Amino acid sequence: MRPFNHLNPATLEEAAEALRQPGSVAMAGGGDLLGALKDDIAREYPKLVVNLKSIPGLDRTEVRDGALCIGALCLLGDLSRNELVLQYAPMLAEAAGKCASPALRENSSIGGNLCQLPRCWYFRKLNNRFDCARKGGERCFALSGDNRYHSVFGPAVFENCDGKKRACIAVNQAELAPPLMALGAEIVTTLRTLPVGEFFGVRVMSTTVLEPGELLTEIRIPLPEAGTKMRYKRFSFRKSIDFPVVNLAIVKTPENEYRVALGGVAPMPIRAEAAEELLRGKELTPELAEAAGRAAVRDAKPTEANAYKLQLVKTLLKRELISMMD
Ligand SMILES: Cc1cc2nc3c(=O)[nH]c(=O)nc-3n(C[C@H](O)[C@H](O)[C@H](O)COP(=O)(O)OP(=O)(O)OC[C@H]3O[C@@H](n4cnc5c(N)ncnc54)[C@H](O)[C@@H]3O)c2cc1C
Numbered sequence: 408m409r410p411f412n413h414l415n416p417a418t419l420e421e422a423a424e425a426l427r428q429p430g431s432v433a434m435a436g437g438g439d440l441l442g443a444l445k446d447d448i449a450r451e452y453p454k455l456v457v458n459l460k461s462i463p464g465l466d467r468t469e470v471r472d473g474a475l476c477i478g479a480l481c482l483l484g485d486l487s488r489n490e491l492v493l494q495y496a497p498m499l500a501e502a503a504g505k506c507a508s509p510a511l512r513e514n515s516s517i518g519g520n521l522c523q524l525p526r527c528w529y530f531r532k533l534n535n536r537f538d539c540a541r542k543g544g545e546r547c548f549a550l551s552g553d554n555r556y557h558s559v560f561g562p563a564v565f566e567n568c569d570g571k572k573r574a575c576i577a578v579n580q581a582e583l584a585p586p587l588m589a590l591g592a593e594i595v596t597t598l599r600t601l602p603v604g605e606f607f608g609v610r611v612m613s614t615t616v617l618e619p620g621e622l623l624t625e626i627r628i629p630l631p632e633a634g635t636k637m638r639y640k641r642f643s644f645r646k647s648i649d650f651p652v653v654n655l656a657i658v659k660t661p662e663n664e665y666r667v668a669l670g671g672v673a674p675m676p677i678r679a680e681a682a683e684e685l686l687r688g689k690e691l692t693p694e695l696a697e698a699a700g701r702a703a704v705r706d707a708k709p710t711e712a713n714a715y716k717l718q719l720v721k722t723l724l725k726r727e728l729i730s731m732m733d
Pocket residue numbers: 432433434435436437438439440441442459479480505506507508511514515516517518519520521522523524580581582583617621622623624648649650651
C-alpha cells in the first residue's frame with residue numbers, strides 16, 4: 408500500500424470540506440476501500456483518506472416520524488441483530504447477515520455497502536492493469552471479454568472525464584440495495600433526500616450520484632403497514648464469502664401491491680416493473696408466480712456467457728412468490 412494522509416474529522420462539515428478537495432476519499436469500515444487501495448486499482452492514488460468513524464451519531468438506529476432511520480455508519484453485523492430492523496424490515500436484517508463474512512460484517516457499514524465500487528474483474532485487476540472506461544479510460548474490456556458476471560440488461564452509457572460517452576456493463580453489487588428499494592427507502596445525504604432508486608449512478612470511480620464532498624448520512628424506511636410480507640433471496644456460487652450473482656427482494660402489501668427489486672443483473676439495482684404490474688391487485692398462485700418470473704426478464708439482453716442469470720431470476724422470483732402465498 409502506498410502512503411496517504413489520514414483525517415479524523417469531528418463533524419460532517421469538517422469531513423465534507425476535506426472531501427471537496429481533489430484527491431480525497433471517504434472511508435467508513437474500509438472493507439472495500441482499503442482493498443482497492445492495496446491493489447492499487449485506480450488511475451490516481453488518494454492523497455487524503457477521511458475517516459467517517461470519528462464523527463459521532465452516524466451509527467444510530469431509531470424509529471422517528473413514521474420511519475425506521477438507520478445511520479450510514481451502522482454496521483452490517485449490528486443491523487442483522489437489531490431489534491427494530493428485525494421487527495420492521497426483517498429482510499434487510501437477513502441481507503445484512505448474509506453479506507461478505509462474519510468478520511467483515513462487524514466492520515462494514517451500510518453506507519459503505521451502498522457506495523462500494525464495481526466488482527468487475529477488469530476494474531479490480533491489480534495495479535490498474537485494465538484502464539477501463541469506468542476509471543476514465545477509453546474502452547470497456549468486458550464488452551468483448553469475459554462477461555459472465557456482467558449485466559443482462561445491457562450497458563450503462565455515461566459521460567467520461569473527456570466528455571465522451573462510454574459504456575459499462577459492470578453490475579451494481581451492493582447487497583442491501585434491492586431490499587431497500589423494495590422497502591421504498593429514502594437516502595439522506597448532507598445535501599438532499601432522494602428515493603433509493605435515484606441514489607445509484609454509473610460514473611467514473613463511483614456507483615452513486617454523490618457529488619464531491621457529499622456524504623450519505625441516513626437511510627429512512629417507511630414503517631410497513633400491518634400484514635405486509637417481505638422476502639429476500641440471494642444466489643451465489645460458493646456457500647460462504649461470495650457476492651451474490653443475483654439477489655432479489657419482494658414486498659407484498661395486504662392490498663396486493665408488490666415491489667420487486669433485483670440486484671446483480673444491471674449496472675444499477677432495478678425494480679422489476681413488468682412483474683410488479685402483472686402482480687398488482689392479484690392473489691398469488693403458482694401460475695402467476697411463474698408468469699411474474701418471466702415478466703421480470705422480458706426486456707433482458709444477455710450475452711452468451713451470462714444468459715444463465717435469466718433462469719436464476721425466473722426461478723428465484725417464482726419460488727419466493729410461492730412462499731408468500733396465504
Ligand atoms: C471478501 C469480501 C467479500 C464481500 N462480500 C460481499 C457481499 O457478499 N455482498 C456485498 O454487498 N458486499 C460484499 N463485500 C463488500 C463489503 O460489503 C463492503 O466492503 C462493505 O460493505 C463496505 O462497507 P465499508 O464500511 O467497509 O465501506 P468502505 O470500504 O469504507 O467504503 C466503501 C466506499 O463507500 C464510500 N463511502 C463509505 N461510506 C460513505 C458515506 N457515508 N458517504 C459517502 N461515501 C461513503 C467510500 O468512499 C468507498 O468508496 C465484500 C468485501 C470483501 C472484501
